[in-house]
Amino acid sequence: MKTHFKGFRCFRCGAEQGVDFGGYVCPACGGNLEVRYAWPKWGVEKWWFDDARKDIFRYRALLPVSKMELASPLRVGMTPLYEAPRLGAKAGLKNLRLKDDGQNPSASFKDRAGAVALVRARETGAKVLCGASTGNAGSSMACLAASVGMPCVIFVPEKAPAAKIAQLLVFGAKVFAVKGTYDDAFDLCMEVCAKRGWFNRNTGHNPFTREGKKTAAFEIFEQLGKVPDWVVVPTGDGNIIGGIWKGFCDLKEARITNHLPKMLCAQSAESRAISEAAWKLQKAGGAPDDWKAVEIAPVAATTVADSISVDIPRDGLAAVRAVIESGGAAVAVPDADILAAIPEMARGAGVFAEPAAACAWAGLKKAAADGVVSSDETVVCMCTGNGLKDVASARKVAGDPIPLENSVEAALAATEGLG
Numbered sequence: 404m405k406t407h408f409k410g411f412r413c414f415r416c417g418a419e420q421g422v423d424f425g426g427y428v429c430p431a432c433g434g435n436l437e438v439r440y441a442w443p444k445w446g447v448e449k450w451w452f453d454d455a456r457k458d459i460f461r462y463r464a465l466l467p468v469s470k471m472e473l474a475s476p477l478r479v480g481m482t483p484l485y486e487a488p489r490l491g492a493k494a495g496l497k498n499l500r501l502k503d504d505g506q507n508p509s510a511s512f513k514d515r516a517g518a519v520a521l522v523r524a525r526e527t528g529a530k531v532l533c534g535a536s537t538g539n540a541g542s543s544m545a546c547l548a549a550s551v552g553m554p555c556v557i558f559v560p561e562k563a564p565a566a567k568i569a570q571l572l573v574f575g576a577k578v579f580a581v582k583g584t585y586d587d588a589f590d591l592c593m594e595v596c597a598k599r600g601w602f603n604r605n606t607g608h609n610p611f612t613r614e615g616k617k618t619a620a621f622e623i624f625e626q627l628g629k630v631p632d633w634v635v636v637p638t639g640d641g642n643i644i645g646g647i648w649k650g651f652c653d654l655k656e657a658r659i660t661n662h663l664p665k666m667l668c669a670q671s672a673e674s675r676a677i678s679e680a681a682w683k684l685q686k687a688g689g690a691p692d693d694w695k696a697v698e699i700a701p702v703a704a705t706t707v708a709d710s711i712s713v714d715i716p717r718d719g720l721a722a723v724r725a726v727i728e729s730g731g732a733a734v735a736v737p738d739a740d741i742l743a744a745i746p747e748m749a750r751g752a753g754v755f756a757e758p759a760a761a762c763a764w765a766g767l768k769k770a771a772a773d774g775v776v777s778s779d780e781t782v783v784c785m786c787t788g789n790g791l792k793d794v795a796s797a798r799k800v801a802g803d804p805i806p807l808e809n810s811v812e813a814a815l816a817a818t819e820g821l822g
């Protein structure tokens with residue numbers, strides 16, 4: 404099956420590039436690029452989806468890569484979409500679903516981006532995969548690179564949680580723990596990739612990561628049998644929310660559906676650069692005449708949710724556009740609410756989320772309480788990372804086991820009244 408990939412368009416200034424463009428960002432203004440397609444006039448038929456594949460490449464007719472023999476053999480995507488009525492009831496929501504992307508090969512949503520980036524890297528003859536990461540993008544890249552035996556170099560902030568660093572190392576990536584923040588690691592990685600000519604997978608900077616992320620929209624559409632009213636996305640750099648929004652826009656442009664969801668951007672109050680920019684635009688009446696004029700002011704992020712702790716969002720404009728153009732909203736919640744959301748999701752739906760992923764549920768609860776999301780609307784809440792990635796945070800709120808003497812009498816006495 405051929406790809407309909409026809410080039411790139413700049414998010415900021417709209418300048419277009421052809422398929423042969425070998426760079427990463429807009430040569431005219433430095434803005435991030437989005438991948439464009441030339442869909443057939445009559446649209447894309449759903450039967451073009453490849454039933455033989457049980458991963459994101461089921462949607463390869465809507466992706467910018469074609470050499471499937473270069474894809475990782477690992478199963479990426481096709482994650483479950485669970486009904487979550489008991490959890491939903493806690494926020495008065497009657498139609499809540501959880502999309503559990505913690506079930507990807509490296510246990511986070513980032514595998515979707517990595518899977519497409521890997522094919523692109525190999526199609527263009529890259530010898531080394533390189534990226535900066537708060538942890539998940541890196542562990543995903545390391546995992547996927549290992550699956551095809553490709554060298555991989557990752558820059559992480561020195562404070563990335565131990566489990567994420569362990570993942571990187573176990574998959575055999577060369578890991579540099581940068582003395583500084585994620586933003587420092589990102590800038591350093593950019594310089595090294597440019598000087599060494601390595602494939603740069605950095606979020607936002609590389610337009611192919613967004614293409615992988617958009618596949619979650621295709622799955623939601625198929626699993627639900629329709630486009631939901633809301634999709635809730637925990638947000639740091641803004642690439643996931645922009646990617647999922649693009650997926651729904653592609654479905655519409657390819658004439659597979661006429662509907663679009665509203666996007667809810669969920670952030671920590673301690674890392675909310677994108678929300679601030681979205682609120683400012685909403686106050687001023689919505690979409691600006693010129694997206695180039697929109698500035699996203701950096702913040703000094705301190706959130707416990709390491710995956711969404713971002714000073715300078717690397718795909719901020721795409722995220723703000725997703726919120727504004729979808730008629731959606733942005734919410735920011737305190738870290739205490741994010742941590743409390745971990746056991747709530749686990750106990751209310753059986754899904755264990757890392758702090759960043761739990762931010763989606765915490766944000767959705769706030770949006771429901773504020774009347775932004777109403778009880779009858781169909782809501783898909785993205786669970787972007789598995790809770791085992793950061794057990795230290797979970798232990799802060801999960802409680803403690805009950806000490807017990809090793810005797811039947813003591814056990815019976817202690818379990819009295821438990822049913």
Ligand SMILES: Cc1ncc(COP(=O)(O)O)c(C=O)c1O
Nearest residue numbers: 539639640641642643710787788
């Ligand atoms: C688990 C998890 N959730 C949410 C995000 C936020 O994605 P983005 O930085 O693209 O907004 C990330 C990114 O690292 C993540 O790993």
Ligand SMILES: [Zn+2]
Nearest residue numbers: 413416429432
């Ligand atoms: Zn541009």
